[in-house]
Amino acid sequence: MPQSRLDLGPVVTLTVDDCWKTHAQAFDQAFDSMSLRGVFYVIAGFVGKEVNRFQFLEWDTLRQMAEMGHEIGSHSFTHRGSALTWRTKATQLFRLVRSKGPVRSTKLARALLNLPEEYPVVHLQQDEEVVMSKREIEKGVRRPCRSYSYPGGEPTSLLANLARDIGYTSARTMRPGFNRLRQFDAYTLRTQAWDQWTTARIADKWVEKAINKNLWLIEVFHAIDLPSYPYSCSESSLREHLSHVRSKLGEIHNLTISETIELIRKDLPGGTPFETLS
Numbered sequence: 001m002p003q004s005r006l007d008l009g010p011v012v013t014l015t016v017d018d019c020w021k022t023h024a025q026a027f028d029q030a031f032d033s034m035s036l037r038g039v040f041y042v043i044a045g046f047v048g049k050e051v052n053r054f055q056f057l058e059w060d061t062l063r064q065m066a067e068m069g070h071e072i073g074s075h076s077f078t079h080r081g082s083a084l085t086w087r088t089k090a091t092q093l094f095r096l097v098r099s100k101g102p103v104r105s106t107k108l109a110r111a112l113l114n115l116p117e118e119y120p121v122v123h124l125q126q127d128e129e130v131v132m133s134k135r136e137i138e139k140g141v142r143r144p145c146r147s148y149s150y151p152g153g154e155p156t157s158l159l160a161n162l163a164r165d166i167g168y169t170s171a172r173t174m175r176p177g178f179n180r181l182r183q184f185d186a187y188t189l190r191t192q193a194w195d196q197w198t199t200a201r202i203a204d205k206w207v208e209k210a211i212n213k214n215l216w217l218i219e220v221f222h223a224i225d226l227p228s229y230p231y232s233c234s235e236s237s238l239r240e241h242l243s244h245v246r247s248k249l250g251e252i253h254n255l256t257i258s259e260t261i262e263l264i265r266k267d268l269p270g271g272t273p274f275e276t277l278s
Ligand SMILES: [Zn+2]
Pocket: 017, 018, 075, 079, 151, 152
């Protein structure tokens, strides 16, 4: 655990979205085996339930994980996605191509288009998704829930403002990129997401970049070895990468999202406004 100031050194944060039971447990074990800590973003209304053949982690497991030093964040109440404009979708695709190159982007986009809707359930109102999930997680985990992750990975500016107003200290997107440690928007945190085509070599390079350029790297995982699921990673690549991260701990901090935000706030004279672009 960090005792003192961060000196704004590079940071790597490992995050898991949705938290399907067997997958989240596999990530938890992989992180623990390397003494690394991560952030598990749960869909509050699905905890302990089976939805559309997906079984979700239970509250007592989440509480144990929090005791081990992992952070439990919110990934909404029922995974309601943002209503995005075509312009936003085009920007998303452009960012994807810039980050992953045309070949991997095409494969990923095609695989995503073929996916049926994951959770065909009745959703709450947008603000209720953000508020209720925080309340439910704090009750279930018995700790403050400070971090939000947007279902679908792309917020509207309304949603980003909502996350801030409701009291989350950050919100994470799936926008590809790294975060600068002194100047960034805490409600549109950028990430590097693992997909079927991500190798340990690719992910190790993210870590090198964060170290060399003094950046905050946030990695996103969803599933392990799940055939035909585009955001799945292979267990062997994951383990190889985590062992690389562990070997770099003298050069990069492994922190949760809320720890990083808190340290940055302390580090900046007068704190930082963390304004959201609107
Ligand atoms: Zn999700």
